[in-house]
Amino acid sequence: MIKFAANLSMLYTEHGFLDRFQAAAEDGFKGVEFLFPYAWPARDLAARLAAHGLTQALFNAPPGREDAGERGLACLAGREAEFRDGIGRALDYAQALSCPRVHVMAGLAPQGVDRARLRDTYVRNLAWAAEAAAQAGRDVVIEPINTRDIPGYFLNRQADAHAVVEEIGAANLKVQMDLYHCQIVEGDLEMRIRQYVPTGRVGHIQIAGVPARHEPDAGEVNFPHLFRVLDEVGYDGWIGCEYRPAAGTREGLGWLRDVRAAGLGS
Numbered sequence: 001m002i003k004f005a006a007n008l009s010m011l012y013t014e015h016g017f018l019d020r021f022q023a024a025a026e027d028g029f030k031g032v033e034f035l036f037p038y039a040w041p042a043r044d045l046a047a048r049l050a051a052h053g054l055t056q057a058l059f060n061a062p063p064g065r066e067d068a069g070e071r072g073l074a075c076l077a078g079r080e081a082e083f084r085d086g087i088g089r090a091l092d093y094a095q096a097l098s099c100p101r102v103h104v105m106a107g108l109a110p111q112g113v114d115r116a117r118l119r120d121t122y123v124r125n126l127a128w129a130a131e132a133a134a135q136a137g138r139d140v141v142i143e144p145i146n147t148r149d150i151p152g153y154f155l156n157r158q159a160d161a162h163a164v165v166e167e168i169g170a171a172n173l174k175v176q177m178d179l180y181h182c183q184i185v186e187g188d189l190e191m192r193i194r195q196y197v198p199t200g201r202v203g204h205i206q207i208a209g210v211p212a213r214h215e216p217d218a219g220e221v222n223f224p225h226l227f228r229v230l231d232e233v234g235y236d237g238w239i240g241c242e243y244r245p246a247a248g249t250r251e252g253l254g255w256l257r258d259v260r261a262a263g264l265g266s
Helices: 017-026 042-051 080-097 115-135 158-168 179-185 189-199 223-232 254-261
Strands: 003-007 031-033 055-060 101-103 139-142 173-178 202-207 238-241
Touching: 003 055, 017 031, 017 042, 031 238, 042 055, 042 080, 055 080, 055 238, 080 101, 080 115, 101 202, 115 139, 115 158, 139 158, 139 202, 158 173, 158 189, 173 179, 173 189, 179 189, 179 202, 189 202, 189 223, 223 254
Parallel strands: 003 031, 003 238, 031 055, 055 101, 101 139, 139 173, 173 202, 202 238
Antiparallel strands: none
């Protein structure tokens, strides 16, 4: 049975961030994820998780200079020391939160820089991050992201992400398969699931309605069908609900109640 994690950076924004843990638990979520935890002490987040019986499924490593719009450092030559410091900080939080995986963002491709050079930097940084994470007992995941939401993002396609994972060959380096981004860039979601999930290289999945990134029952994707496919191919990881509610969070959870009623997820 598939299991859903509430993305607290996007859901329950009716509440202050630390109060979102309780709101998610009240709606039956057993897991949560969020983007960046670094504005809060790890001990405070860990206390909220414990108080409400929640599992931390995922969060992002530091993205670089958020105020400058950076979206990761992994592909950027000359920023290696900052990248490594960020991975260290993320792994400290992962230990405190008992979180098994950290998403490492690729970054924005600088104009005029050869893509092969960016890829070389990306592979070297990810290999280092995977080794550091392995020593800490954690996984690293990388996510293809569409360039409509994040123009210039370096990693966009499932095949490219899997090629990097295969090249590095670290057992704890996997792909974060966001079906929202995948639909916008590539489509053919059922076949992508059937192609990649059985490899064991998909470490986390996320969902949102396409094209507006609202609830998964709003838009062009038949998510109940895809949930059945994920169950069929044996996916047993978390599915992160990384969408922006069209109205209130709780009012928009009818899709989840239907999934639970159908016995497809928890």
